[in-house]
Amino acid sequence: MKIAIAFLAAAAVATAQPHGHPHHHVEKRSPSPVADVVYVPGPTMVVYVLNGQEIAEADVEEGVRNGTLVWAHDSALSAAATPASTSNVISTSAPSSTTSSAAPSSTSSDSSSSSSSTSVYVPPSSSSVAPTSTSEAAASSAAPTISSGSYSHGNHGVDTHFDDGNVDCSTFPSDYGAVAVDWIGLGGWTGIQQPGSNNGGYDNIMTVTKQTCSSGNCCTEGSFCSYACPAGYQKAQWPTTQGATGQSVGGILCQNGKLRLTNPSQRSLCMPGTDKVSVSVKNTMSKNAAVCRTDYPGTEGETIPLDAQPGTTVPLTCPEAANYYTWKGGSTSAQYYVNPAGVSVADACQWGSPGNPWGNYAPMNIGAGYSAGAAWLSIFQNAPTTTAQLDFTVEIVGDNGDYGNLSGRCKYINGQYCSGNNYENCSPTVGCTVAVTSGSATFVFSAS
DSSP: EEEEEEEOOTTOSSSSSOOOOOOOOSSSOOOOOTOOBOOOOOOEEEEEETTTEEEHHHHHHHHHHHHHHOEEEEEEOEEEEEEEETOOOOOOOOOOOOOOOOOOOOOOOOOOOOOOOOOOOOOOSOOSOOOOOOOOOOOOOOOOOOOOOSOOOTTTTTTTTTTTTOBBTSSSGGGGBBBOOOOGTTTTSSSEEEEEEESSEESSSEOOOOOTOSSSSOTTTOOEEBBBBTTEEEOOOOSSSBBBBBBOSSSSEETEEEOOOSOTTSSSSSOOOOSSSEEEOOOEESSOEEEEETTTTTTEEEHHHHHOTTTOEEEOOOOOOSSOEEEEEEOOEEEEEEEEOOOHHHHSOHHHHHHHSOOGOOOOEEEEEEEETEEEEEEEEEETTOOOOOEEEEEEEOGOOOOOTBSEEEEETTTTEESSSOOOOEESSSOEEEESSEEEEEEEEOOO
């Protein structure tokens, strides 16, 4: 899925109009308990659009720095007065379409159907990452503040360097910040992938399910084993080699009976999101709210839990494009599923079914990512998967509960997504986005 950020010409609009919003990818369903091969589309991807054409992030950053582009309302940018020199100046003709969506990769099966043929798992002939010798050492970055009641398990060891190659595959690495999600049935792991071949990229990737994991140890030889991190942190491990036809692969590798880092430039299992902007979820309701991030790179199941308990404010991880996973050369952002009030993370943060509005059938998605000098924050309907309406209000506010540091306003209330200075632009289907260049932004959950 792409989040398309549109650039608006100063000559085209007096005040910025609502820009393109994120579109959800095709509907997913739980993998079959039979040893199926399950493919998923690529993760959320941020692109920049001018006159209907994608433009490079470097051009966006340069435009923001030199003043040829300035922030406008509702996350769009306006072109400033054209300087005498035309070097690095972006064209100011009127834009056409402001949205774009990514088509799923061409594979033998897509995310809405599973192959009926059985895959024979063959461990990869060589590791995608050369073995390295490491020792346990404390990292220097400080942990973000976690409010009481968040599903964080205390941040134990989150900044500790992983003891690469010395931890048994049968041991879930909770001493290094990983948070076990036992309800998935995979021994605490959020997802496990077993590639069948590597010919310029992994293919025949089998997704392990609790039905196919007969023992307590599901992270077996040759598997990439993914995990959750505490609130404010995200998985830092994924291999350089990815799916041959666009599938994402994530987690640490079980090799020769030991767990190995797959992204050794990051010595820890977890890494914080951007430190340029502080992004949080605040729950003012009397019930909890389960917010579940998709596990990518990886299976893309909505298995990463954030449990916003009543009266708490918890960090929402906002990935920074410059140091996070890239998909087909493009930067990615995080996608979260917002579930109805009172649904536990154990019910919400896993594959769901059409009979209940949670899991991948949750009513709302949140998008968050930092790129080109701003955090881009979105709320939008989980379409086309569901038309269900969320049963509480969600509003993005800035510093001190105001809007001065936001590019616009964005709110969901009574089944409508609203933007504009007075929330006058509303739609039951079209979401909204704001940009934040500094300070803080908070998704406030309140009773409708």
